[in-house]
Amino acid sequence: MDKVFQSIVDRVKVDVVSPNHEAENAKQLEIVSRSFISDTITVPTKDMYDYAVKASLGDDVYHEPSTHALEVHMAQLTGKEAALLVSSGTMGNQLAIRTHLRQPPFSVICDVRSHINNYEAGGAAIHTGALVIPLMPSNGRHLTLKDIRPRAIFGEDVHSAPTRLICLENTLDGLILPLSDIIEISEFAHQNNVLMHLDGARLWHVAAETHTNISELCEPFDSISLCFSKGLGAPIGTCLVGSKAFIQKARWFRKAFGGGMRQTGILAGAVAYALTNNFPRLPRVHALAKRLQQRLEDLGVDILCPVETCMVFYDPAPIGITYEEVEKSAAALSRPIAVSGSRLVLHIQTTEETVDDFLSLLQTLKAQKLTEEVRFDIHTETQDADNDANRAEISRTFISDTVTTPTKEMNEYAIRATLGDDVFFEPSTSALESHIAKLTGKEARLFMPTGTMSNQVALQTHLQQPPFSVVCDARAHVYRMEAGGIAFHSGANVIPIFSENDHHLTWEDIEPRIVTGADVHTAPTRVISLENTLNGTVILQRGIIEISENARKKGIVMRLDGARIWHVPLAAGLSMRELCEPFDSASLCLSKGLGAPIDTCLVGSKSFITKARWFRKLFGGGIRQTGYMAAATVYALTHNFPLLLQVHGLAKRMQRGLEEIGVGILSPAETCMLFYGPSPIGVEYWEVVERAAQLPNPIYLNGSRLIMYIQTSPQAVEDFLELMKTLRTEKEQPR
Numbered sequence: 001m002d003k004v005f006q007s008i009v010d011r012v013k014v015d016v017v018s019p020n021h022e023a024e025n026a027k028q029l030e031i032v033s034r035s036f037i038s039d040t041i042t043v044p045t046k047d048m049y050d051y052a053v054k055a056s057l058g059d060d061v062y063h064e065p066s067t068h069a070l071e072v073h074m075a076q077l078t079g080k081e082a083a084l085l086v087s088s089g090t091m092g093n094q095l096a097i098r099t100h101l102r103q104p105p106f107s108v109i110c111d112v113r114s115h116i117n118n119y120e121a122g123g124a125a126i127h128t129g130a131l132v133i134p135l136m137p138s139n140g141r142h143l144t145l146k147d148i149r150p151r152a153i154f155g156e157d158v159h160s161a162p163t164r165l166i167c168l169e170n171t172l173d174g175l176i177l178p179l180s181d182i183i184e185i186s187e188f189a190h191q192n193n194v195l196m197h198l199d200g201a202r203l204w205h206v207a208a209e210t211h212t213n214i215s216e217l218c219e220p221f222d223s224i225s226l227c228f229s230k231g232l233g234a235p236i237g238t239c240l241v242g243s244k245a246f247i248q249k250a251r252w253f254r255k256a257f258g259g260g261m262r263q264t265g266i267l268a269g270a271v272a273y274a275l276t277n278n279f280p281r282l283p284r285v286h287a288l289a290k291r292l293q294q295r296l297e298d299l300g301v302d303i304l305c306p307v308e309t310c311m312v313f314y315d316p317a318p319i320g321i322t323y324e325e326v327e328k329s330a331a332a333l334s335r336p337i338a339v340s341g342s343r344l345v346l347h348i349q350t351t352e353e354t355v356d357d358f359l360s361l362l363q364t365l366k367a368q369k370l371t372e373e374v375r376f377d378i379h380t381e382t383q384d385a386d387n388d389a390n391r392a393e394i395s396r397t398f399i400s401d402t403v404t405t406p407t408k409e410m411n412e413y414a415i416r417a418t419l420g421d422d423v424f425f426e427p428s429t430s431a432l433e434s435h436i437a438k439l440t441g442k443e444a445r446l447f448m449p450t451g452t453m454s455n456q457v458a459l460q461t462h463l464q465q466p467p468f469s470v471v472c473d474a475r476a477h478v479y480r481m482e483a484g485g486i487a488f489h490s491g492a493n494v495i496p497i498f499s500e501n502d503h504h505l506t507w508e509d510i511e512p513r514i515v516t517g518a519d520v521h522t523a524p525t526r527v528i529s530l531e532n533t534l535n536g537t538v539i540l541q542r543g544i545i546e547i548s549e550n551a552r553k554k555g556i557v558m559r560l561d562g563a564r565i566w567h568v569p570l571a572a573g574l575s576m577r578e579l580c581e582p583f584d585s586a587s588l589c590l591s592k593g594l595g596a597p598i599d600t601c602l603v604g605s606k607s608f609i610t611k612a613r614w615f616r617k618l619f620g621g622g623i624r625q626t627g628y629m630a631a632a633t634v635y636a637l638t639h640n641f642p643l644l645l646q647v648h649g650l651a652k653r654m655q656r657g658l659e660e661i662g663v664g665i666l667s668p669a670e671t672c673m674l675f676y677g678p679s680p681i682g683v684e685y686w687e688v689v690e691r692a693a694q695l696p697n698p699i700y701l702n703g704s705r706l707i708m709y710i711q712t713s714p715q716a717v718e719d720f721l722e723l724m725k726t727l728r729t730e731k732e733q734p735r
Contacts, residue, residue, distance in 0.1 A: 034354045035338035039202075039310060039347035042233040048273045055269030059262045060085070061255070066265040070272060074239045078224060079215030082247035084240045084254065085268065089115070089201045091259050092225030092238040094123040096197045097130060097165065099250045100223065106164035107131040107153055111143050114169045115199055127257075131161040141305070142177045143168065145184045154192060163192075169199040170217070173343075174289075174311025176206050179217065186220035196220060201227040201238075205309035208282035222246070231282060231310065232274035233348050236267050281348045285310050288355060289346045295359045299366060304342060312344040316362065320369035324425065330361055337361070396716040397700035401564075401672060401709035404595035406632055413635045417627030422447060428630035435637075436601040440586060441577035444609035446602045446616060447630065451477070451563045453621050454587035454600040456485040459492065459527065460619075461612045462557045462585065468526040469493040469515055473505050476531045478561055489619075493523040504539040505530065507546045516554065525554075531561040532579070536651075536673035536707075538571050541578070548582035560586035563600075566593050567671035570644050584608070593644055593672060594636040595710050598629045643710045647672050650717055651708045657721040661728055666704060673707040678724070682731035692723060699723070 001009070018024050025043075032041050044052075058064030067085050074083040086092050093116050097108060108124055110116050112134035116124060124130040133151055137143050152163045166189050170177040186196050198221040207214050218224045223242035228234035240250055254260055261267075286309050293307040296314050304313035316326055323341055330337040337358055346355075394403050406414065420426035429447050437445040448454040455478045459470065470486060472479050474496035478486055486492050495513050499505050514525045528551050532539045548558050560583040568579055580586045585604035590596040602612055616622055651669035659665060664677035678688055685703055692699040699720055708717070 029349065030335075031338070033349050033351045034335060034357075036344040036346070036350075036354075036358070037338050037340050038345050039230045042229070042347050042349050044233070044235045044270055047277075048234075048270050051273045052266045052269030055265035055272075057263060057265055060264040061260045061262060064264050064268070066272075067268040070268040071239065073272075073275075074226070074241055077214050078218040078226070078241045080218065080224070080241040081244045082242065084247050084250055085264060085271075086238050086240055086254055087236060087259050087261060089199070089225060089227040089230075089238045090120045090123065091254070091257060092227070092240045093120060093167070093197070093199050094127050095240055095250045095253050095257065095259075096223045096225060096242070097124050097167070098128045098253050099246055100165050100195045100197065101128050101130055104129045105131070105161040107133050107161040108165045108167055109133045109135060109148055109151060109163055110167040111169060111172055112136045113172060114167065115201065116167050116169070130165070133163070141175055142172065142181065143185070144181050145188055148185055149188065152188075152192070152194070163194055165195045165197060167197045167199060168221075169201070171202045171205055171309050171311075173305065173313065174202075174205075174307065174309045174345075175305065176209060176308050179210075179212065179220075182220050195222045197222065198224040200224045202231055202309065204231050204279055205282055205286070208279070209286055209309055228271045228274055231285070231347065232271075232278045234267075234271045234274040234278075237271050239271075278348050282310075285346050285348055285350065288350060288352065289344075292344065292346070292355050292359070295355075296362070299359070299362055301362065310346050312346070313342050314344065315342060316365075319362070319366040321362070321365050322425070325365060326362070329365060330358065333357070333361065391711065393698075393700075395711050395713035396698065396719075398706040398708070398712070398716075398720070399700055399702050401592045401707050404592070404709050404711050406595070406597050409639070410595075410632050410635045414628045414632035417631035420625065420627060422623060422626040426624075426626050426630070428627040428634075432630040432633055433601065435634075436588065437603055439576045440580040440588070440603045442580065442586070442603035442605070444604065444606045446609050446612050447626060448587070448600040448602050448616065449598055449621055449623055451561070451587055451589040451592075451600045452482045452485065453616070453619055454589075454602045455482060455529075455561055456489050457612050457615045457619060457621070458559060458585045458587060458602055458604070459486055459490045459529070460615045461608055462527050462559065463490045463492055466491045467493070467523040469495050469523040470527045470529055471495045471497060471510055471513060471525055472529040473531060473534060474498045475534060476529065476561065477563060478529055478531070492527075495525070503537055504534065504543065505547070506543050507550055510547060511550070514554065514556070525556055527557045527559050529559040529561060530583075531563070533564045533567055533671050535667060535675070535705075536564070536567075536669065536671045537667065538568050538670050541572065541574060544582050557585075558583045562586050563589040564593050564671065566590075566641060567644055567648070571648065571671050590633045590636055593647070593709060594633075594640045596629070596633040596636040596640075599633045640710050644672070647708050647710055647712065650712055650714060651706075653714075654706060654708065654717050654721070657717070658724065661721065661724050663724060672709060673705060675704045676706060677704060678727070681724070681728040683724075683727045687727065688724070691727065692720065695719065695723065 029043055032043050035041055056065040060067045071083040071085055075081060086095060108130045110132060117132055117134045124132050135143060135147050135151055138147055153160045154162060166185060168177060189196050203217060203226055206217055223246060226239050228237040289307045289310050289312055293303055293312050297303055300319045302315040302318050304315055327339050330339050337354060391405055394405055397403055418427040422429050433445040433447055470492045479494055479496050486494055497505060497509050497513055499509050510528060515522045516524060528547060530539060551558050565579060565588055569576060585608060588601045590599040648671055651672055651674055655665055655669045655674050658676055662681050664680045666675035666677050668674060689701055692701055699716055
């Protein structure tokens, strides 16, 4: 070998076998034996490899003897004409769908929880162009003909995709689909020329638990995919079975999918070992899972669905523990245990010791929860830099109450908040949300970074299937100031209404504009959105109640934009619970009148907030370390809410002073703002804005609206009134 080639050889060669491979593999087996994540992690044993390496050395794209022998065996075992070894369960399912379905359009019915629907990367649509119709079982366990019959699509309506295939999964979430229900579905399907496919990834568990022959379990189906690498512990492999013509076509598609593996004899050998030696071990797995269920129940842990085969679904909340705490504590053990979420999967390599250690861990965590003190301390000695100059400037602006800044005292309190992650769980934020829900009399709540996001998420959550319309005040923030989000997020047609009384909407304004009925030319009204306050004015509570009562009779959702709702209890003498009761959801902003830096709380029913949390993530609002903001809001509720009466007094003082000068009042001060017109004294808005900015101690404003807030300086009000007097005098003097 010449030197040049030798150098290439040296670069190419590699050794992936560690000198300590036996010890390292034993360690990996230990890790697998202490994992409840999935049965896909099972590893080949030495005995399996010893058997597998004796397999034949053919090429499966052409002919591989050991693989062919396995396929013949699987066809006989399942009672089908032919079989095909493929690399994975996903490939088996997708090959089956692609082979069965030829000329679109067509649809596939399956369980909403199924692997085909959730965990195959949208393969049915990508590979086959099939519309998947996922169904939720009405019995909460498995699909029945009662679920499928009304959703199956037949006929020649060009608007729909005819049902050509029903895909069932057995087991699904460890639950066995009764053979009687399968037969009933199969008879219905075949009577209507619909094919049947089974994702039998864990069908071996059904046979082991029910003592039913594999062929009997497969008989109602036109094709079945049976996985070897989960419960049976083979390293790689799934077998697709069906008729000879079906398998012949599937073999073609397997090649197109890139699944035409070559020397598969060693894989077939490992599968043969698993069928012979590991299948008989499944009853032990089931017994271990049922023992785990019983012991968990003894501890007081909830079992979310009964154990039938290899999976346990549990909820530790009744003993005061979260999934995150279980995962963290299990990972911190001297011999770690891997868990994730509510699902515990047992397999042939799960040890009794692992089950006992897991139960012991939960027992320990339960004891800790029963004995430890509950602590909620969000304080440190850290202090923010001084912002006095900025706060002084803010105190002299009448542009908006959104410019309020955190005070030194607020920051000192807020920086002591917890450092959690609100996308998962943030303690300070959760405590605040619970308080707001209780305060408003609603079941649940959700932190939002802005009022606009809160409004848009609420509308997206309330409005599900278009077409629909939303009724609101023509001056409302949700209509005028949220970048058209109501249309492009929710697809809602907006019906803006001008109030007859020029103050607030009434039922008399709204009723004629509500759209009902089935006229396809119109968008039915689904939501009435009110804003309180709006331009600083308070909607009379009896008017809101009248609108709410009539809306609910018509099945219309009531929605409140409560950006400045905190002003209303003090102005109207009503509790927050009373103000929110007529509404199905409400957004309460804490960064305007109350002066918190960032925060809006969305409140509503538990189901509403659960869905809204999803949309918050979709909108990019799942911000992380929100403890500081939550604590700042807590400070604002406690210390700034009582100051709003002073703000109202300041706004009324501004109104009286302007009236005395002769300035027109376009909208009187009921809470924190008023609208003025300087034209009666011969002054234009631009002149006021320009001159105010030129004062030695400038005042900042814009247009007709003057907003007062907790940081507005009384001196700024007096200085503004003095400026208006000066401008009037200048206009009165002859030129």
